[in-house]
Amino acid sequence: MDKRESMWDVYLRKGMSRRSFLKGCAALTAMMGLSSDKVAKVAEAAEKKPLPVVVWIHGHECTGCDESFIRSAAPLASDVVLNEVALEYDHLLSAASGAPFEAHLDEVIQKYKGQYILAVEGAACTKDNGVYCMSGGHTFTHLLQKAAAGAAAIIAYGTCAVSGGIQAASPNPTGSSGIAHFTGSKPVVNVPGCPPIPEVMTGVVMHVALFGTVPPLDSEGRPRQFYGNRIHDTCYRRPFFDAGMFAENFDDEGSKAGWCLYKLGCRGPETYNSCGNMRWFQGMSYPIQSGAPCIGCSNAHFWDEGPMSRRLPQFSPAVDVDTIGAGLAAVTAVGVVGHAAASVVQKKKRIAAEQAEKGSGEE
Numbered sequence: 489m490d491k492r493e494s495m496w497d498v499y500l501r502k503g504m505s506r507r508s509f510l511k512g513c514a515a516l517t518a519m520m521g522l523s524s525d526k527v528a529k530v531a532e533a534a535e536k537k538p539l540p541v542v543v544w545i546h547g548h549e550c551t552g553c554d555e556s557f558i559r560s561a562a563p564l565a566s567d568v569v570l571n572e573v574a575l576e577y578d579h580l581l582s583a584a585s586g587a588p589f590e591a592h593l594d595e596v597i598q599k600y601k602g603q604y605i606l607a608v609e610g611a612a613c614t615k616d617n618g619v620y621c622m623s624g625g626h627t628f629t630h631l632l633q634k635a636a637a638g639a640a641a642i643i644a645y646g647t648c649a650v651s652g653g654i655q656a657a658s659p660n661p662t663g664s665s666g667i668a669h670f671t672g673s674k675p676v677v678n679v680p681g682c683p684p685i686p687e688v689m690t691g692v693v694m695h696v697a698l699f700g701t702v703p704p705l706d707s708e709g710r711p712r713q714f715y716g717n718r719i720h721d722t723c724y725r726r727p728f729f730d731a732g733m734f735a736e737n738f739d740d741e742g743s744k745a746g747w748c749l750y751k752l753g754c755r756g757p758e759t760y761n762s763c764g765n766m767r768w769f770q771g772m773s774y775p776i777q778s779g780a781p782c783i784g785c786s787n788a789h790f791w792d793e794g795p796m797s798r799r800l801p802q803f804s805p806a807v808d809v810d811t812i813g814a815g816l817a818a819v820t821a822v823g824v825v826g827h828a829a830a831s832v833v834q835k836k837k838r839i840a841a842e843q844a845e846k847g848s849g850e851e
C-alpha cells in the first residue's frame with residue numbers, strides 16, 4: 489500500500505509552521521472535549537498517523553448538517569477537510585461527479601477495507617425497496633450497506649441519520665429510519681441534532697481519526713463529552729425557571745426580560761446537547777438566547793412531538809411552577825441517574841413509535 493501522509497506531513501508540504509500545527513492540535517484537543525494536558529498526545533498522533541480516509545455519504549436529509557459542518561471555527565472545517573483527514577468521497581463537498589466518481593468510491597472501499605471512517609448524514613429510506621432516495625443509480629440503502637461493510641467506524645451525523653428525522657415524521661411516506669438497521673455490527677457514533685453543532689461534528693470525526701477509536705459513548709451511542717448535559721442544565725435562563733418566572737407569550741414583558749421559555753414549549757429539560765455551553769456560530773448564540781424555545785432537535789422523533797409551542801406533557805399544568813423547578817433541580821443534582829432514566833423513556837418511546845410505523849406504513 490502506498491505511504492499516506494500524516495497531518496504533520498501535510499503541514500510541511502504546504503509550508504505551514506510548526507507553531508500553526510501545534511495551534512491546530514490544541515484546537516482539536518479542546519474540541520474533542522479533552523483536557524489541555526492531552527495536547528502532546530494529540531500532536532504525537534497527528535505527527536505520526538497517516539491521515540484517516542473518510543467516506544461521507546448523504547441519504548434523505550436537507551443538507552443542513554453540512555451547512556453546519558462547514559461553519560466549524562475551531563478547528564476550521566476547511567482545515568479538517570484539506571489538512572486533517574483524507575476525504576475521498578463526499579456527496580456534497582467533492583468536486584467530482586458521475587461514473588468516474590462512483591468508480592473511485594468502489595476503489596477506496598476496496599483499497600482501505602477495514603480502515604476508513606464512514607460518515608453518514610440523512611435517513612435510510614426503505615419503502616418500495618428504497619427508490620425514493622437514489623445515489624449513483626442505486627438506492628441509498630444499497631450504498632450504505634456497501635460502504636458500512638468495510639468501514640472501521642461509522643458516524644451518524646444529524647437526527648435523520650440517528651433516528652430518521654423529518655423524513656420519518658408521521659405518516660413517514662418513504663418508510664425512513666435511522667441508519668442503524670443497515671450498518672451491521674460496526675460501531676456507530678450517534679451525533680444527533682438538526683443539525684448538530686459544527687464543532688461537535690469536527691470534534692467527533694477528529695477523535696476517531698486521531699485515536700482510531702470511538703469516543704466514550706452514552707447508552708444511546710452519543711459521545712458523552714457533547715451529550716452529557718441537558719440544555720436545561722446549562723441554560724442561562726435557568727434561574728428564572730427555578731424562581732418560577734416564565735414568559736407566557738412571545739411578546740409579553742417576561743419574554744422581553746429574558747425569562748424562562750418553559751411555558752412556550754421549551755424542550756430543554758429533556759434534551760441532551762451542548763447548545764447551552766458551546767453555543768453556535770463561534771459561541772455567539774443558540775435558540776434560547778435568540779428568544780426561541782429549544783424544540784429538542786437532538787431527540788428522536790421530535791417532529792412528531794408537537795405542537796412545539798406546547799409545554800412538556802410530563803408536567804401537569806396543575807402542578808405549580810415552583811414545584812416543577814424544585815423537582816427538576818433534584819433531577820439535575822442526580823444528573824447521571826436522570827440521564828439514564830430519560831434515555832430509557834426516550835428509548836421506549838422510540839421503540840413504540842417504530843412498532844407503530846411498522847404496523848402502518850412499511851412493506
Ligand code: FSX
Pocket residue numbers: 548549550551552553554609610611645646647648649653654681682683684
Ligand atoms: Fe437531518 Fe442533516 Fe436536520 Fe437537515 O444531513 S438532522 S433534516 S439539519 O441535514 O440530516
Ligand code: SF4
Pocket residue numbers: 719720721723724725726727729747748749750754755756757776782
Ligand atoms: Fe432554559 Fe428552557 Fe430550561 Fe427554561 S425550560 S431554563 S428556557 S432550558
Ligand code: F3S
Pocket residue numbers: 681682719759761763774775776781782783784785786
Ligand atoms: Fe436544537 Fe435545542 Fe440546541 S432545538 S439547537 S437542541 S437548543
